[in-house]
Amino acid sequence: MKKVKITVLRSTFNEDLARDYGIPGLKPCNMMKEGQVFYAELGKPEGFCDGAWRTIHPYVFALANGAKQFYFNDWVRQPGVAITCCNDGLRPVFFKLEATDEEVKSPFI
Template sequence: MKKVKITVLKTTKQEDLAEEYGIENFSTCPLLKEGEIFYADYAKPEGFCDEAWKAIYQYVFALAHGVDENLFYYNDWIRKPGVAIVCCNDGLRPVIFKLEKTDIISEPNKE
């Protein structure tokens, strides 16, 4: 299993939905910042949002395990092999991530 690099590409806010449904002074995600980088395999990286992890872990898992890219991408999604662009499931302020498979071998937690 290999590590997957997770880069926070964008923190967004759906202005119209936030105006209608969000609390006063609603902002973009307060937990993750654009440009932050995390590495993961089967476990959520330290400091990573729990809800975002639930939304993206299956893509991380697939890339970490060397998924057959022809099946993964169906030739109609991402043109660059080993990359996935995904987002968390917050409908008012989704965070967009770039996932990249790496050659970094994942070591089991030895604690």
């Protein structure tokens, strides 16, 4: 199983949707910052958003276990990479997920 590098690519804010549906004063995500890098091993990285983790975890798990492509190979051109985002429709954060060559050390050995 490989470590997966998670890079925050973009933090967005849909002002029109936030105005129409969000709570008063809603602002862009204050937890994830563009350029942040995390490494996933056997679980959610320290300081990573719980909601974003629940959304991206299936891709992280697949990449950690050797997936090179997703869907019908018609998504991301670089093998071993996924571009995805959290499921916050008002202020989605986009991530680049990359399998690394570094093995995760098992806690059972």
